[in-house]
Amino acid sequence: MATGRNHRPATSRSRGIPDATVARLPLYLRALTALSERSVPTVSSEELASAAGVNSAKLRKDFSYLGSYGTRGVGYDVEYLVYQISRELGLTQDWPVVIVGIGNLGAALANYGGFASRGFRVAALIDADPAMAGKPVAGIAVQHSDELERVIEENGVSIGVIATPAASAQPVADRLVAAGVTSILNFAPTVLSVPEGVDVRKVDLSIELQILAFHEQRKSGELPDDGRAVPGTDIGEDAGGGVTGSPVAPPAASVTKRTASAAPAATDRRGDEPGNDGDLPAVMPA
């Protein structure tokens, strides 16, 4: 999921390419680029789908939204398809990008080669720390936040990347938008509020890990139901596991007659067995 979006007609897609398809185009493009470098002239939907890690029917349907670029009995012309997808994604033009917040992550992003190779050009690196100003990162001198608006306007930047601490993300986003940016890639763990017409996509490592943890818990616990899954991973016993600290207070009655509703909660759970309300020592958040 991308962002904390709120605007969205929902029934607005009257002609465009489905969002799900757009999200896969870069995947196909990557696979096609690899084929192109090996001078492979054509590929079947089956081969390409396999390389991209998707279902071949899905791939064909995706391409059908772009038009009929394949040849029955043969497959797709690699070079031609690379061009068509690039064009559709808007990669046939140069996209200047600004990265705001040149800390650990921002610096890594600035050094990332995947930028330039796809038509994205780092127009500027911005940081609020005066001590950073002038320092070269990835061959580009970091500029102070004061330069933000000027840089955006002078370079016609429409895409901004936020890699500042969470607390600064919204203010930075506001400035980016005010200066003309209409697309933001946010790495800070916060929900950004932006005006209609501005796209925000977010990348949150913490969320990804939590999703993995959820599934991991099911695997080890083996109980699909309500979960008081128990540790003891399948693999070699976990020494490190176990209860460490106890940042979070156990359920317990914190307010009102919560105590009552804690047990009765079993009344609604679908197929699960009652009497659980499992209470394990809590370890976590902050």
Next chain:
Amino acid sequence: MATGRNHRPATSRSRGIPDATVARLPLYLRALTALSERSVPTVSSEELASAAGVNSAKLRKDFSYLGSYGTRGVGYDVEYLVYQISRELGLTQDWPVVIVGIGNLGAALANYGGFASRGFRVAALIDADPAMAGKPVAGIAVQHSDELERVIEENGVSIGVIATPAASAQPVADRLVAAGVTSILNFAPTVLSVPEGVDVRKVDLSIELQILAFHEQRKSGELPDDGRAVPGTDIGEDAGGGVTGSPVAPPAASVTKRTASAAPAATDRRGDEPGNDGDLPAVMPA
């Protein structure tokens, strides 16, 4: 959101929580944690939904999968909900994690505080470069790849993070899986092939930017070649981004009578309008 699903029969979710909901739980948890720190006792679905950037009806339905933890006429008990969601996500236990590939990105990840704050503990940092061995990154000494299997087994690691170059990703994934890892977060731009039962989530900056570029292109009104102009979105934008270079080579008839189909492609495109922002997952299962 969570769209492309591959393994995980989808139907196997039996009485489980929908994937889309699982993906949002961390979002709710973050918002709730913030409220908790401000000692707010209860929240209504409306308030919390707003803080998490989602629709209130969706939030209520999401919570309904966990059970009936709200009180009509009042809302949800913050502390209680924090605990329930943490438990459901498996955050009440400690998850040791290994990061493989301590380069620009790997080092940034190692320094990321969002790890520990959610119950994830960096058990080890692994890199193939002998020169890196022993060097401390984020307070932890980097270990050579040879130690990979031992570290995983000794710590009962079940979650691995790959931050190596694309070419090394698959081999690293194979070793992780062979050693017992069953969940992988992949930052390398490659499709990983893993056995059934192993979850892989990927984060690809390049793909995110390309998706943004797609929408950005629509906003600026011109659909190169085949498509004609589209009504401007809203924000009086300045066609941001001056067209500079042309990263991608033009079509050119490379095979057969391709030249003909270039124009006729207009036959299928219907009319559409922009405005929609795909809320697809920034990260998809792979």
Next chain:
DNA sequence: CTATCTTTGTGCACGCGTTCACAAAGACAT
């Protein structure tokens, strides 16, 4: 030109996810 084989393009059905809308639960006042 006809037959056969390959692979695309897509109609169709199905299931997940989103959203609306409202009955009912409970808080609170009288």
Next chain:
DNA sequence: ATGTCTTTGTGAACGCGTGCACAAAGATAG
């Protein structure tokens, strides 16, 4: 108790995305 007001929990409708299955297009061989 009874009534009013607030907010949850969820039934139901709907749209999107997925994947099957196959007719048709085109290549290729005879």
